[in-house]
Each structure stands twice: as C-alpha cells, then as structure tokens.
Amino acid sequence: MDSAQIFVTVGGLALIAWTLWFFFGKREEEPVAASGKALYACPMHPWITSNEPTATCSICGMKLTSTSVE
Numbered sequence: 001m002d003s004a005q006i007f008v009t010v011g012g013l014a015l016i017a018w019t020l021w022f023f024f025g026k027r028e029e030e031p032v033a034a035s036g037k038a039l040y041a042c043p044m045h046p047w048i049t050s051n052e053p054t055a056t057c058s059i060c061g062m063k064l065t066s067t068s069v070e
C-alpha cells in the first residue's frame with residue numbers, strides 16, 4: 001500500500017464520519033415550536049388548537065383547555 005492509497009482511504013473515512021455527524025449530530029438543535037407557550041386544544045378534537053385562552057373548538061364549540069406540557 002503506497003502513501004497515495006493511504007491518503008485516499010483516510011480521506012474517505014473522514015468524509016463518511018463527517019457525513020454521519022452532519023446528519024445525526026445536529027438533530028438536537030431542532031427548534032421546539034411550542035416550547036414555553038401556552039397552547040389550548042379541544043378535549044374532543046386535540047388537533048384543534050389555539051394560543052387564545054378564550055378560543056372555542058370550530059367543530060363542537062367547546063372551550064379549549066390548556067395542553068401545556070411540563
């Protein structure tokens with residue numbers, strides 16, 4: 001094995017390591033949109049959400065309840 005072959009092998013491994021780091025290493029940086037915000041949702045239809053404490057469900061008209069996650 002000559003030095004050029006070693007250089008290519010080491011370079012290839014470094015590139016693979018960098019690629020793995022790029023895709024798996026930065027996941028923890030993803031912003032959490034609902035973090036620290038009061039969010040209200042219908043007890044019957046949890047996908048109906050609002051930031052307004054006085055909001056009501058557009059399907060059943062029930063008052064939305066707080067869904068803040070500790």
Ligand SMILES: [Zn+2]
Pocket residue numbers: 042043044045048057058059060061062
């Ligand atoms: Zn509802």
